[in-house]
Every structure is written in C-alpha cells, then in structure tokens.
Amino acid sequence: MNFKKALKKHKLLIIIAAVIPAAIILYLFNPSTSKIFPPCPFKFLTGYYCPGCGSLRALHQLFHGNLIAALKLNSFMVLCIPLMIYLILSEMKIKIKGRRLFPRIVFSQSFYTIFLTIIILYWILRNIPIPPFIYLAPHL
Amino acid sequence: MFCPNCGGENPDNSTFCSKCGKSLTNQYTDEKLNDTANTNYQNNNYPNNNYQNNNYQNNNQNTSIPGANENVPNYLVFSILVTILCCLPLGIAAIVFSSQVDGKLRSGDYYGALDSSKKAKTFCIISLISGIVVGIIYIILFSLGMLGSVLNQ
Numbered sequence: 001m002n003f004k005k006a007l008k009k010h011k012l013l014i015i016i017a018a019v020i021p022a023a024i025i026l027y028l029f030n031p032s033t034s035k036i037f038p039p040c041p042f043k044f045l046t047g048y049y050c051p052g053c054g055s056l057r058a059l060h061q062l063f064h065g066n067l068i069a070a071l072k073l074n075s076f077m078v079l080c081i082p083l084m085i086y087l088i089l090s091e092m093k094i095k096i097k098g099r100r101l102f103p104r105i106v107f108s109q110s111f112y113t114i115f116l117t118i119i120i121l122y123w124i125l126r127n128i129p130i131p132p133f134i135y136l137a138p139h140l
Numbered sequence: 141m142f143c144p145n146c147g148g149e150n151p152d153n154s155t156f157c158s159k160c161g162k163s164l165t166n167q168y169t170d171e172k173l174n175d176t177a178n179t180n181y182q183n184n185n186y187p188n189n190n191y192q193n194n195n196y197q198n199n200n201q202n203t204s205i206p207g208a209n210e211n212v213p214n215y216l217v218f219s220i221l222v223t224i225l226c227c228l229p230l231g232i233a234a235i236v237f238s239s240q241v242d243g244k245l246r247s248g249d250y251y252g253a254l255d256s257s258k259k260a261k262t263f264c265i266i267s268l269i270s271g272i273v274v275g276i277i278y279i280i281l282f283s284l285g286m287l288g289s290v291l292n293q
Contacts, residue, residue: 038278041271042228052224077224087217106246107216112239119223119232 012092027063031056032140051076051123054138073138076122154248212253214241215260222264226271234263 007014031037042050054074061069062078070078090102126136150158216238223231237260244253 035282038275038282041226041274041278052226055224080220080224084217084220087220091213091217104213106242107214107239108246109239109243112235112242116232116235116239119235 023063026056026060030060032060048127049123049137051119051126053126057138069140072135072140075136076118158246212241212245212250212257213261214238214257215264218264219260222267222271226267226274228267228270230263230267230270234260234267237263 025036029036037056040050040053042048043053052074055077058070058073058078061067061073067078086102090100090104092102094101122136125133128134215234219231219234219238222228222234237256240256241253241260244250244256
C-alpha cells in the first residue's frame with residue numbers, strides 16, 4: 001500500500017525521470033540503424049505493420065527537425081502529437097485562479113468512432129503492397 | 141427537459157446537455173442552496189448578506205455537482221500512447237473504454253463513467269506492462285545473442 005501511495009504522490013516526477021533519458025537515447029541513436037531498440041512485437045510475430053510501426057524512427061527524425069521524414073515514417077502518430085500534447089497538459093490540471101488552464105474535453109461519440117476507424121483503416125491500408133498504400137508504410 | 145443554454149431537448153434525468161455539454165442541474169442546485177442560504181442568513185441577522193451569499197454560491201458551483209467532468213479522467217492519452225508504442229490491441233480496448241467514459245459523462249451517468257474510467261486505466265496498465273515485458277525479453281535475447289557471437293569468435 002505504501003508503495004502505491006508513494007507511486008501516486010510522485011507520479012509526475014517518475015514520468016519525467018523515465019521520459020527524459022528515453023528522449024536523450026532516442027535523440028542520440030537512430031532506430032533505423034542502431035540495434036538497441038526492440039522491434040515492434042506485432043511486426044516481429046506476424047510480419048505485418050501495426051499502426052504504431054515507425055513511430056520511434058519518426059520521433060527520432062522529429063527531434064532532429066525533419067518533419068517530412070517523420071511524416072513518411074508514421075504520419076498518423078505525427079498528426080496525433082498536437083492532440084496528445086493538449087490532452088497531457090489537460091491531465092496535469094494546471095490551474096490559474098482556480099480555473100483549469102486546459103479544461104478537460106468530453107469528446108462526442110462520433111469523435112471516438114472516427115478516431116478508432118482511422119486507426120483500424122491505417123492498420124489495414126499500410127500493409128497493402130500496392131502504390132498508393134505503400135506510402136503509408138514506414139519508408140524514407 | 142430543455143437546456144437553458146442552447147435549448148436542446150434532453151431526457152429528464154440527465155445532468156448534462158447532450159448538445160452543448162452544459163450542466164443542467166447547476167441552476168437548480170444553485171437556486172435551492174441560495175434559498176437555504178438566504179433563510180440562514182436572515183435568521184442569524186448576518187451582516188453583509190449579499191457578499192456572503194454570492195461567495196457561497198460561487199463555491200458551490202465548483203463542488204456540489206458530483207458529475208463535474210473534471211473529476212473523471214478518460215485516460216485517452218495513455219490509451220493512444222499505449223496503442224502506438226506498445227502495438228497491442230489492448231490499447232484499442234482502452235480507447236473504447238475511454239469513449240464510454242465520455243459517453244456516460246454526457247448522459248450524466250457519473251458512477252458509470254467512473255467505472256469505465258477504471259476499466260480504461262486497467263487496460264492501459266495491462267498493455268503497458270506487456271509492452272515492457274516484451275521489451276525486456278527482447279533485450280535479454282539480444283544480449284544473449286551478442287554474448288554467443290563473442291564467444292564463438
């Protein structure tokens with residue numbers, strides 16, 4: 001129980017302590033050339049791309065300022081980044097004068113339906129080896 | 141019941157408007173508490189009645205509604221991150237539960253939302269842990285392979 005309490009109390013610190021070294025490693029080593037990063041387990045087991053394949057390589061390219069290379073590797077993840085930044089800021093519950101700076105958004109059902117449809121379509125389409133779709137698979 | 145904000149029609153027992161998301165119970169509770177506050181102050185001959193009254197009302201707005209959206213996390217970021225980085229279908233289940241949290245909040249089902257919120261969290265943690273386990277297994281296999289090739293030479 002004590003461990004759980006401590007975990008809750010220092011949640012933010014633990015997350016920062018985990019994310020910063022990971023970001024530095026990701027900045028220094030390119031996942032497409034070095035072998036220190038584990039492969040996607042889905043790709044490893046089935047040979048097919050998953051919706052997240054290429055996101056480590058894309059983040060590495062983003063850290064070096066290559067937006068286009070990042071979009072080629074995993075466009076879905078890169079396009080999700082603004083949404084995720086807002087959601088993370090919103091979960092931090094930063095308050096100014098008692099009001100949340102980034103209020104919690106209650107999304108509509110159609111938002112979720114569209115979002116899930118995009119993920120599943122992206123998952124299927126990027127595995128089709130025919131010209132318009134091969135650009136969805138990680139490539140450089 | 142019609143929403144005082146946008147005029148959209150809602151079921152009578154809902155606490156939030158399904159069109160604009162504004163609270164439907166807010167006004168009612170405020171009026172009620174305002175009344176009791178007024179009588180209390182009158183009985184006690186409380187000075188500065190107006191000021192106290194307003195203060196009470198403002199505090200009340202933030203705390204009285206149990207369905208205040210702010211209190212039920214939907215773990216959407218966590219589930220997206222887990223879906224993208226751990227590559228597991230469990231992350232998609234987590235997103236589905238996040239969607240239930242928001243859906244239930246919209247219809248005013250606060251406890252149902254809390255329940256779905258817990259489920260979303262559980263799925264996120266399960267897929268995070270399995271992602272980490274797969275990563276550790278990979279690292280062990282990789283270092284064993286390295287060791288093997290070094291020993292062979």
